Amino acid sequence: MMTTQTVRRVLEEASARGADFAEIYLEDGENNNISMTSGRIENALSGRSVGAGVRVIKGLQYVYVYTNDVTEQGLLRAARQAAAALPEAQAKGCDLVLRAEVMPQNSPVRISPAQAAIARKTDVVRAAYAAAADYDACIAQVRVNYIEWNKRVQVANTTGLFREDARTYTRLATMAVAAEGAQTQTGFEGPGAQMGFEFFDTVDVTRTAQDAAKTAVQLLRADLCPSGKMPVVIGNGFGGVIFHEACGHPLEAAFTSKGESVFAGKLGQSIAAPCVSAVDDGTLPNAWGSSNMDDEGHPTQRNVLIENGVLKTYLVDYLSGLRMGSASNGAGRRQSYAYAPTSRMSNTFIMPGNDTQEEMIATMGDGLYCCKMSGGSVNVQTSEFNFAVSEAYLVRGGKIYRPVRGATLIGKGSEILPRIDRVGSDLALAQGMCGAASGSIPTNVGQPTIRVSEITVGGQKGE
Numbered sequence: 164m165m166t167t168q169t170v171r172r173v174l175e176e177a178s179a180r181g182a183d184f185a186e187i188y189l190e191d192g193e194n195n196n197i198s199m200t201s202g203r204i205e206n207a208l209s210g211r212s213v214g215a216g217v218r219v220i221k222g223l224q225y226v227y228v229y230t231n232d233v234t235e236q237g238l239l240r241a242a243r244q245a246a247a248a249l250p251e252a253q254a255k256g257c258d259l260v261l262r263a264e265v266m267p268q269n270s271p272v273r274i275s276p277a278q279a280a281i282a283r284k285t286d287v288v289r290a291a292y293a294a295a296a297d298y299d300a301c302i303a304q305v306r307v308n309y310i311e312w313n314k315r316v317q318v319a320n321t322t323g324l325f326r327e328d329a330r331t332y333t334r335l336a337t338m339a340v341a342a343e344g345a346q347t348q349t350g351f352e353g354p355g356a357q358m359g360f361e362f363f364d365t366v367d368v369t370r371t372a373q374d375a376a377k378t379a380v381q382l383l384r385a386d387l388c389p390s391g392k393m394p395v396v397i398g399n400g401f402g403g404v405i406f407h408e409a410c411g412h413p414l415e416a417a418f419t420s421k422g423e424s425v426f427a428g429k430l431g432q433s434i435a436a437p438c439v440s441a442v443d444d445g446t447l448p449n450a451w452g453s454s455n456m457d458d459e460g461h462p463t464q465r466n467v468l469i470e471n472g473v474l475k476t477y478l479v480d481y482l483s484g485l486r487m488g489s490a491s492n493g494a495g496r497r498q499s500y501a502y503a504p505t506s507r508m509s510n511t512f513i514m515p516g517n518d519t520q521e522e523m524i525a526t527m528g529d530g531l532y533c534c535k536m537s538g539g540s541v542n543v544q545t546s547e548f549n550f551a552v553s554e555a556y557l558v559r560g561g562k563i564y565r566p567v568r569g570a571t572l573i574g575k576g577s578e579i580l581p582r583i584d585r586v587g588s589d590l591a592l593a594q595g596m597c598g599a600a601s602g603s604i605p606t607n608v609g610q611p612t613i614r615v616s617e618i619t620v621g622g623q624k625g626e
Contacts, residue, residue: 164327165189169235170319171259173217176242178321180251182219184481186320187242188458189215189233190500194312195276199288200305202296207281214500217245223486224249227503261325266455266462269448272331272359276311279360284309287335287363291372295339298376301383303342307372310334310355318460326460332451332605333362334594337372341379348568350378350553351537355594355605358449378535378554381566388555388570388622394530395572395618396523396558400591403608404536406441407511407597409548409576414468415494415506416483417600418543425546425577426474434474435580438516441469443478445493445509451594452509452607459495459504466492468511472581480506498602505601512609516586523585523614525561531570531620532556532563539571546576549621571621579615587612 165173170187177185191213198206215238216229226248230241276284288307295305311333319325334355341348352375356362397405410426418424426434435441445463447453456462459481467475479487480495483506496507524532532555539550552570556563592609 164191164315164317165319167261167263167325169238170261170325172235173238173242174259174319174321176239177217177219177246180246180249182221182246182249184220184321186218186318186459187215187238188500189317190314192312192314192499194310197284197288197309199292199307202292204285204288212499215241216500216503217241218503219245219249220482220485221249223482225482225503229500259321260323261319262323263325264327266326266328268329269446269455270357270450270453274360276313276331276333276360283360287368291335291337291368294369294372295337295376298339298373299341299380301341301343301380302339302376303347304340306338308336310336316458318456318458320460324460326456328455330357330454331359333358333360335366335368335371337375339376339379341376341383343383346383348379348382350375350382353594355451356449357451357453381554382568385566385568388531388557388567388620390620390622392617392619394527394614394616395620396520396527396530396532396612396614397536397610398532398534399587399589399610399612400593401535401608402533402612403512403593403610404595405548405550405572406513406610407508407606407608408539408541408550409546410441410580411443411508411511412541412599413543413546413576414477415508416477416479416487416489417506419477420483420486423544425544429474430476432474433472434577435469435472436583437472438586439469439472439580439583440467440514441512442467442514443494443508443511447510450510450592450607451605454509457493457495457504458497459491461491461493461495463493463509466494478506478508480504496601496604498604502601505599507599507601507604508597508606510592510607510609512590512592512607513586513611513613515588515590515611518585518587520587520589520612523587523612524558524563527558527561527614529560530558532558533570533572547574548576549573567622569623573619573621579618582616582618583613584616585614
């Protein structure tokens with residue numbers, strides 16, 4: 164890792180051509196992956212990634228240079244390249260007083276994954292594989308991945324900030340494929356946390372794997388979903404992917420600061436039903452999307468995005484904050500040193516209300532209950548979305564009628580938020596990887612069960 168002396172020299176070099184701001188980010192990461200397919204351990208791979216990135220900002224222009232040569236000479240070379248790419252201006256000088264800090268841990272690790280024997284890790288993988296493979300005779304294929312990675316990060320900039328953080332992630336992902344004739348369907352479960360090997364004391368490996376298999380089998384035997392406009396109840400946990408994509412991304416300052424979001428310029432305005440409050444909280448202990456500081460060195464925060472339907476704040480990184488005249492609120496994130504940071508979500512969820520899932524379904528008449536969501540697409544400028552539903556049930560007369568497959572939810576986040584008329588008390592979070600301009604990062608999506616009074620459902624069966 165970098166010494167104070169090296170950091171000072173690199174930042175001075177990066178500022179030599181008149182940059183308003185210079186930053187260096189260094190990471191040293193290790194990862195391990197064990198995968199099992201067709202009843203045998205297929206891979207047991209380890210790797211290490213070390214590198215650094217230098218960013219310089221002049222006005223609202225920035226240059227980013229990264230390197231895996233983390234010697235002092237390599238870092239100085241990257242700093243010179245970044246400085247040289249800016250329009251030359253009068254140097255302002257750089258009299259740095261660095262305040263070195265190691266961030267306190269909000270997500271303590273009790274058992275370092277490196278200390279856990281490989282046999283314990285493969286036992287976890289084998290147990291998950293057996294649980295999914297034995298669930299039903301139509302399970303044709305199972306793949307289980309055990310994933311761990313550890314990362315040490317240093318960030319320093321010309322404001323004098325110099326902070327260091329450590330992060331440890333553990334995850335188990337199970338994919339099950341059910342087949343009948345030429346038809347196949349897939350189920351997936353991937354719980355994870357910012358924890359050590361003690362994570363497996365908190366998660367039921369067998370149940371997780373069986374849930375993946377259950378989804379695949381149920382989809383295989385389900386009827387096709389009808390299409391049309393109807394009330395929809397969206398389940399907790401992975402149901403939150405709709406808010407994450409259709410509303411969370413448009414609240415990132417990378418878009419709002421440029422007027423490229425449907426929610427730009429709407430602070431203080433009502434954008435959702437009064438029963439809706441939403442939060443992005445990077446401070447949750449041991450949560451998948453948490454960290455002690457963001458990737459610009461700012462402490463993470465609990466940011467209330469929407470309160471009782473009113474838009475309260477955006478997710479702000481340093482550069483977007485310059486455009487908006489606003490301070491960062493700990494939302495600057497990146498996948499690795501190969502990416503410049505930008506505003507991103509961490510653990511984003513709709514806050515719990517007082518309704519129950521049973522009441523929502525019983526009073527909805529005919530509609531759709533979406534238990535789990537999967538991938539989709541979003542236009543940030545308009546908040547138009549199209550999401551696939553991985554587990555769904557038709558509701559007839561306020562009662563669950565039968566499972567269906569092939570459903571999609573279509574609409575605009577800006578129109579759906581005001582149509583949420585029920586919010587449950589069963590808040591749950593689900594783990595995923597979010598891809599955007601600064602790479603793929605761990606994020607939690609979540610919500611309690613909610614009901615939308617009307618939404619367009621795309622399906623393959625007319626009814």
